[in-house]
Amino acid sequence: MRGDKCVEVVLPGKVEPEGLELRSVPVPVPSAGQVVVGMEATGVSFAEQQMRRGRYYDQPAFPFVPGYDLVGTVLAAGPGIGSELVGKRVAALTKTGGWASHVVLDAADVVGVPDGVGAAEAETAVVNGITAWQMLHRKAKVRSGATVLVHGANGGVGSVLVQLAIAAGAKVIGTASARHHEGLRALGVIPVDYRNENVPARVRELAPGGVDAVFDHIGGRSVHDSWGLLARGGTLVSYGSAATRDDEGSGSLPVFKLLGRVWLWNWLPNCRSAYFYNVWAGRAYAKDRFRARLRADLTQVFAALDRGDLTARIAAEIPLARAAEAMRLAESGTVAGKVVLVP
Template sequence: MSVIATEIVLPDRVEPDGLLVTRRPLPALGPGQAVVAVAASGVSFAEQQMRRGKYYDQPPFPFVPGYDLVGTVLAVGAGVEADMVGRRVAALTKIGGWSSHAVLDAADLVAVPNGLAADAAETFVVNGITAWQMLFRVAKARTGQTVLVHGANGGVGSTLVQLARSKGIQVIGTSSARHAEAVRALGATWVDYRGDVGQQVRALAPGGVDAVFDHIGGPGIADSFALLAPGGTLVSYGTASTKDDEGNSRLPVLRLLVRLLVWNALPNKRTAHFFNLWAGKRDLPRFRARIAEDLSAVFDLAARGVLRAQIGARVPLSEAGRAMRLAESRTVVGKVVLVADTES
């Protein structure tokens, strides 16, 4: 099969308008691979960091960004069941998702349920896996507990809130005032992140919260840890507060890791974790099985209407620069989704 793919290339450290729209033939299919016609991909915080050269382990420029995708299998290589052709699938890619077509390992593809639209499913791929694993595999949150979600209006944050509420977990969610009603509509108690967050949270949970999910990092991570109840868990999964800092992109993460290690060494009965979605990939079969299990669980909840897709905007793939700028504006609730130009 000869396919010319449209790709969005990140050529260097550029402003969103500096993204390039290119076309190239897809490479030949190898054994165990599949061609996927991409219907939707997302704009996550990872791509926002990548365009600044600040993502922890991004590849050298130039490359095609795109952390995840949803599409339909067009063709398969040797060793792949022929009946995969025509199936709707999702994949976690880290890079390469901002393309009209992608060649992927068939073992990395997860079935998308019937009735779940591509753009809706897309909002639950990296966001859903991240939220599910942090909430249930790391924090081991349980019915009746109370958790704090920073950035509850964002892609991961809004998914965290919904997953927690679906299991009877109380949620305090931070955001700006413009997103207060959206956060409340998800089922969280809203807290203004521009105010004294600590004071507001303590008024709601005097004994502390059972878990905090913090993508902000920086000095404020200490405030998140201080809000934990005895036995509570801090899950750090980003350093958004340092995205515009100059210097080595690895230093903010390394400083954060050192701080978490120090806290875990103290006899304070509270724990701190840095969540890395790709941890454990060296054991590839187990990693793939865990991704498929967790994403399938999230998709099932979405297909049954328990989770509602939070689509901030749908933007054609060829206008990825506009999508990036919109995602970085912090004016949307949920995720900005890139859709195939023919479907926009």
């Protein structure tokens, strides 16, 4: 097995990025039904930014190894797993544990990566890709000719979402700061400057009859505005509370507020619908179904990446040992795409 030590990044508590700790531990040994994956790329997502503040709504107790997803090569397989999986490049959704050189996973949770897709490129499409695909196709069910609004169109999820929506034949309006507008226009997105424009007013100019779907990761006031921008029969998909990232207090409260609003809006007779999207929904009570759906959808995302419908948006590739630098960069709001950690 590659190396005799596993290097991992530990989040010891509520710390600044520089408080992340690097430690060396024995390489894990797979049990029955498991594999050990040698990490080739893992990412810095909004979840880790919330976790270091103690504000991710179901994060584990400190200390723990963060890392929401990863791509790597299977180095060893436990009893019951065929040897043909060893040497294959795979991806996995982990929630935690991905920021390590070696990660032990249930073999049923890994998804093959096409030969033509590199590790860092695939990494940009794991949690971001599955989130975007399922919100677009399973929740909003966007079809050709629809008009959609994507908040944070330059971000990790947003940059994948706008490309998948365009590939589906939708007209896309995307909010971002002005520095990202040229890149968004190149993708076919109509950009709106959320810093210097009245977003609801501008979107109404672009879509007087309302939009067919809004994808909102901001929460707070934004989710109310998003609901008001929907056309008859439109769908709001809320999937985060970025507006509360730096708040103090409970990390669960903003999520519960969003869930309450979604419930209320769906209860009212208004010819519109709302969802709060959670990538882990269903895993606790229907694990096999969850795994089958994730495998099918992530395979679709990788296929889009392989044929060019989706272009990997890599903001930077930074060594795992410099995770603090990567976290700072991801939190800066100055980059487009995903910050990727590599061995």
